[in-house]
Amino acid sequence: MMSDRGYSIRDQYAIHFITFAVVQWIDVFTRKEYTDIVVDSLRFCQLNKGLRIHAWCIMSNHVHLILSTQEPYRLSDTLRDFKRYTSVAIIKAISENPRESRKRWMLWIFKKAGEDNNRNREFQFWQQGNHPIQCDSNAIIDSRIKYLHENPVRAGIVRKAEEYIYSSALDYYTGESGLIKIDFI
Template sequence: MSRKYKFRDNDKLYFVSFSVVYWLDVFIRDEYRLVLLDSLRYCMVNKGLEVYGYCIMTSHVHLVVGSQQEPLQDIMRDLKSHTSNQLKKAINENPQESRKEWLLWLMERAGKKNGNNKGFQFWQQHNHPIELHNNALLQQKLDYIHQNPVEAGFVSSPEDFTYSSARDYAGEKGLLDIMLIE
């Protein structure tokens, strides 16, 4: 992994993205998106994670985050570890999941290829954090996050996508209590 992308300054905001191994479309089901949202809420309340923007796509997540408490790399590590375990459990226990065996097999396969894991891997290894050192870059990343579902053809307007902070920025109530950038 490149050393170029690291959380260097905890006083800054960061754009982070993380993807499911093999870019698997896991987040097509609400119950899996809710696991991720619950974990984000937990980190916000208990670890000091500040979320300024988010979008949960089918195979990946984009966030604009900061923290005045715990180091961001620790929060992201814990978030990914916890959601990995919870999502594995949710997939395994979901009687409606027709892809269960295939998904779990691919995630076990990815885990066995990676010595950092114990035979299972849900998320790809990296977060690719980008420090948002000015307002123009921050706005560019928020626009990118909010346009992602539009570009994918899921909705025609960013605020129509339920699993995004675009609703909050359009004056509507979103699913997370985010911190708005004015």
């Protein structure tokens, strides 16, 4: 649903397909240490914020998730907290990484994006919004799961979706456990 502040989540406990993109589509997640912050943060939200992860995929500059939450937690609050925490943690990791050859360039872009957005104090890592799509039918759920799992294949990163470690394709296609515990639909 579109509101005056962008897309909003009407049913806080329904299953939603969510996408987060890095500002300027910067390929931050080509480095394991930054991708691991996202993975660890998703696990934290599962354990502490009622987050149910049904499917996921982290690409070089964006993240696809199929999520829901359990009461009393609200999906929009959990997503807000997740984005806020990962923004700070990833920017800190970039700024403190002595091996990061793109450090000055990336931090400049994140700082410029933050200055251009009155909702931020200094840096902006994620693009504003997440365009939630409520998955209220099996057809929508199936198409979104297939879409996010095939993303690394379409990008030419892997030949088969289950070869990509930063997604739930391994869980879905082989029955093995991937990096994040999945709540199958």
